[in-house]
Amino acid sequence: MPMTESSDKTLFEEPKIKSTWLPLLVGVLVCVMFLIMAWLLKERETTDLHKMLAAKAGEMAGYVGADLRSRIPAVRRIADRWTVHQGLLQNEFEADARAYVNDLPGFQALEWVDQNYIVRWVIPVAGNEQVLGLNLASEETRRISLEKARFNKAPTMTPPIDLVQGTKGFLVYFPIHVRGEFEGFILAVFGVEEWLRHIFSIRETKADRINYRVTVFFNDIRIYTQTKPTDVTGDQFMATADVKYLGHNFLVQCRPTAAFMRETKSFLPELTAAVGILIALLLSSVVYLFQKTSTAAWRSHAAKRALETEIRERKKTESRLQQTSARLHLATKAGGIGVWAWEVTTNRLTWNELMFDLYDIPPDVMPTYDTWRNAIVPEDVSLAESLLQKAVAGKAVFDTEFRITLTDGAIRYIRAAARVERDQYGAPLRMTGVNWDITDRKLAEDKIRHLATHDALTDLPSLRLATDRLDQAIRTARRNQTKAGLLFIDLDGFKKVNDTHGHDTGDILLKAVAGRLLSCVRESDTVARIGGDEFLVIVVDVHTRDDAANIAEKLIAALTGPFDLPAGTVTVGASIGIALFPDHGEDAESLTNLSDQAMYTVKHSTKNSFAFAGKESGPIPP
Structure with missing residues (x-):
């Protein structure tokens, strides 16, 4: 007849009394019983x-x-x-x-x-x-x-x-x-x-x-x-x-x-007491061994049941793990996520197949720490290694980005994250992590950041970036005790071209103007489009007003030449207002306003010339 769960529980229930007390209790009871018998025999002998x-x-x-x-x-x-x-x-x-x-x-x-x-x-x-x-x-x-x-x-x-x-x-x-x-x-x-x-x-x-x-x-x-x-x-x-x-x-x-007394004395009471003590010790030992055996049997049964339960749970877990692993494999493959494990104690590194694809390394190559390190762009190695060592030491979380160089020289951006497994004493055992390619995202972010600070048509810095660079030019000039110049440019005749040939031709013209402006200044200078047909030129390391005037003349000469466009040849001019630091202003805002005012002075008079800010300003023909 199969054993029911309740009977099985009763038979193998762990003893409620501690193994030390039950044998002692039995021994004491038996010993007391025999001692009473010995006392009764002694009393009868005395009687x-x-x-x-x-x-x-x-x-x-x-x-x-x-x-x-x-x-x-x-x-x-x-x-x-x-x-x-x-x-x-x-x-x-x-x-x-x-x-x-x-x-x-x-x-x-x-x-x-x-x-x-x-x-x-x-x-x-x-x-x-x-x-x-x-x-x-x-x-x-x-x-x-x-x-x-x-x-x-x-x-x-x-x-x-x-x-x-x-x-x-x-x-x-x-x-x-x-x-x-x-x-x-x-x-x-x-x-x-x-x-x-x-x-x-x-x-x-x-x-x-x-x-x-x-x-x-x-x-x-x-x-x-x-x-x-x-x-x-x-x-x-x-x-x-x-x-x-x-x-x-x-x-x-x-x-x-x-x-x-010696002749009539009976040793039966003493013998009874001695036998009682021996029997008490024997029974205590038997009870102790029985209880120990019962406890061992219970624990063995409990361990067996626990093992059976664990096996069942492990099979379920393995099944779920296989399903999860399959899903994870599909997910990592679909997401292009590489998985790696680094045994810290043995310095052994293992990659899944997607890691080899990410780093453009043949799958028959045994990856090592140096394999990973050598793939990183030199400028990013120090930061990545430092964060990795801090994570192993328990002082940081390894979650970073770095660039790698593929075999064809292409640069890819990698996002890496990992978790450190430790022993009971806190010593690192292994590090398991993931890598995935974020190049497209990084390029998109760079493009977004570039568009946020540059003109979409001409790819020149916008007013926001131009203001930052003007502030930087002022700080440099103040530190070097030189001058910085701001040239505010407005095209003459652009509206006529735009109205005559259309906005597409106007856009082409603006791109050509941007190119000619860039050709007239140094790399340390800045050319920016701040809207419509208005441009700013920021020049550094200016020593005199004449230096700024020479640059203005050069710009006007470059812009007054004909532009050969798909719609035909067109010409434009340029009205330029100039403000110098520290002659006309101490900050970017005042220099911008003053140069704008000087430009409008030219615009409303002779056009195609330049003027300095200030009361003495007036159009200066090129």
Whole structure:
């Protein structure tokens, strides 16, 4: 089944979570889970340890309670026998007491105390000699217990006391009553160290002695501690159990040894934590690799799709480019536009076929920079090259005009424009441009400019150009401290020729007049037609009035000669007005007006002569 675009997008959608965070998140979650498991295992191990200690403490306390419940009734039987037999002989007492002392280690002594609280008999005597004849009522703790046992007629136990024998112990009094009469006590003296050591030694196993340390408290007073207390753990692992007997409390405290902790310690929590960390690292790596693979697959797919899209677009672009190229080729061919490319780094130049046509170079010639440069008219090379180098340097736009010389010597005008392509650092790579022939346009422009400043009929300068040249002549004369002359000429008899022979003959005559005027002056001088049959002659480097007069006479002589025209021979004359700089005026306008006035003076008098401007002016015959 083909994959739809939406499913394809879903499968190859780029991951939203950064590749760094997702593996880290998975690793942390897995690690936390295993750490919690390790903590739970540790807690269960601790709970089990507390249960074991509590059980052992209860067991030890049970040993103490069981021993008391067996010893006390046994000793009480001596008191009961005394009551039943209404007394005992010393040897009978000693026999019974010795049997108990021998069978039940832990008794410091069994004694008979008389009605006055004085110890009379003691078993064994050895080690207890100092108690014979001892008045127990002399010590407050003993006396209180004695009184309590006597009046309650029940066994009474003292708190822990310092025994006369020099050890720690406690006393149990059994009151004796015969026919209602008080006859003293049977006293059981317990040496707690020996008593408890005996109890635990016959009950404990070897493992118990290695694994546990027991401490016994009697009414919150510590009375027994097993040896080697330094190898036990702190109070964190400790259990207690108590036994209540005859109104007193025996508390057994059990703590594990370091050996027990080592033996019972499980490495499962630590192993679980370590395995969890390893699994977290492994899963993080797997997720990272999976995500990296997924990202790579997505990017590969995206790149493939982008490449396919690019190929399709490139084909479309190539098709459009071919169409555009064909149109451009037709356009450049129709417009006579040459296209060129210059590889700046390799100095390689390529031309299209129209470039070869423009420069009149055979198409089999490999064009170079010098090919282009040598074709340019020498006067235009410097400007074209300078602009080209500035464009390459990024300081100007290459858009210029220059002239080239063809193989037959003909001069053509070329318009050139180009654009520079650069690399990412701005360095020039290549320059692509166009050339086209603008010779016809340039000639038309030159003709238009010429017509704007010259007379269309005679090709002489017009009044506008004549005024500019007169200004220039004045500036030159002022600089050289010489004179400049302006001769205003009006033809005599031209209207008659025009009326008689027609305007065409008049035009031919004007052209002939222009030729004769030009023949009479120097190249530095100017002859201009300013309208109708009026002409101006501007002469430079005039030193005296006579120089100007001589030129006027020469002009009149040239114009008065007959003109052989197609319509016949005609004659005309010339009335000339002369104005000199600086004699008559300081600028072109004043000189023109004054020379015009002088010309009209001649025109209205003698004609065919000349006159200078000024009050003293008058016609001067040639």
